[in-house]
Amino acid sequence: MLDASQGAEPLPPSGRDLLLSRARGIVDIEIQALEDLKAQMDEQFVKAITLMEACQGRVIITGMGKSGLIGKKIAATLSSTGTPSYFLHPAEGSHGDLGMLMKQDVVIAISNSGETPEILGILPLVKRFGVPLIGMTGNLQSTLAQQSDVTLNIAVRQEACPLGLAPTASTTATLALGDTLAVVLLERRGFSEEDFAMFHPAGNLGKRLLLRVSDVMHTGDRLPLVSLQTPFLEALMEASRKQMGMAIVLDEQGVMQGVLTDGDVRRALTRFSDPRSIALAEVMTRAPKQIEPDELAVTALRLMEEHKITALISCSPQGQPIGAVHMHDILKTGIS
Structure with missing residues (x-):
């Protein structure tokens, strides 16, 4: 033997x-x-x-x-x-x-x-x-x-x-x-997928089929909001405080004009010698990717992976931000 x-x-x-x-x-x-x-x-x-x-x-x-x-x-x-x-x-x-x-x-x-x-x-x-x-x-x-x-x-x-x-x-x-x-x-x-999810509510499968963007997105005071007139360094601090990896830039009516992302910050610091001279309108990303709150969280994750970004914004029909979802928030739920 x-x-x-x-x-x-x-x-x-x-x-x-x-x-x-x-x-x-x-x-x-x-x-x-x-x-x-x-x-x-x-x-x-x-x-x-x-x-x-x-x-x-x-x-x-x-x-x-x-x-x-x-x-x-x-x-x-x-x-x-x-x-x-x-x-x-x-x-x-x-x-x-x-x-x-x-x-x-x-x-x-x-x-x-x-x-x-x-x-x-x-x-x-x-x-x-x-x-x-x-x-x-x-x-x-x-x-x-x-x-x-x-x-x-x-x-x-x-x-x-x-x-x-x-x-x-x-x-x-x-x-x-x-x-x-x-x-x-x-x-x-x-x-349908929804029917299937009713029989599989637990675990990764159920989450993929049931979890919506609205279930995991940041809202209210958790949103990193700044105005177009906000100094660059203050916008950077707001993004850091809210831990979203970005700041959402608004006009006077509260309508989103763009976002200041980590990538925008890095590029701005290589272009300008004095950060205090940087205007958000010059360096922010205009027309960022958006998603409806009732979309599946797994759809949001797929969009982020496809466009190589880490967050998506949800806006009202008037363009005012109502929420934002970060890739890490979705991954924490067990969806992959």
Whole structure:
């Protein structure tokens, strides 16, 4: 046995090439499974989508072993994209959990062989409920296929496992088929980013979809505001106090005329020998980038990255600043 503390001996070039060749061959088998799945999609897929779209209850996914693990992922994907769904363990189903089934539901049963005993054991009860049954199987002559109202073909030419025993290419095809069902339903339901965010409020994903500029922007006394007549050094001090990396320059009516940025300051100090002689109108950036307060914060971040700036201004229709957002304020929220 290899001593873990010593580590494995480096492979010779021939061994390395053989290993990589084998790995790529396995990926080729999985790719072929997906190509076959695409070719096998027919009217049965359309019928499955029609049943699921018309479902007034939930889409119940059931499967045993590796098919069950894939089924759990499919149920999670459906639920997060607007199709209420949950996973039902078939063995538990025959011991009382089928009580969760309602006549408004649709059942998707996954079995590559189509003869999984635990799946076949609950089929009579599913049929008794009169619930539509969609079968995912690689054997169109199987009991599951014959009992299903709709049969989706997940047959593959071969498993990536050299023994042909461990579900590999077949589970890849099943997972891809589940994703396809979920995404087609998402599109048909007109499921939006806002809808998606409602199911993902926590973490980076929810923040990207829900957080608005107005949630993080500086307002009121936190805004670094100066007038056109403000001496250069005083404007610089205001920008430093408000920690925005800029000062917003206003006319007598409070309308924004420009901003004094860190870059403007550096360029001004190289042009003028005496900072006291600098007029803001000569060195400020006119027509700075703006953003509406109800825009997504992630949109603001994208604009700042695109234009290589660190802040954006929000103004009223009359051009008066109502807020400003700094890149650091957005990054602090966890959005990236």
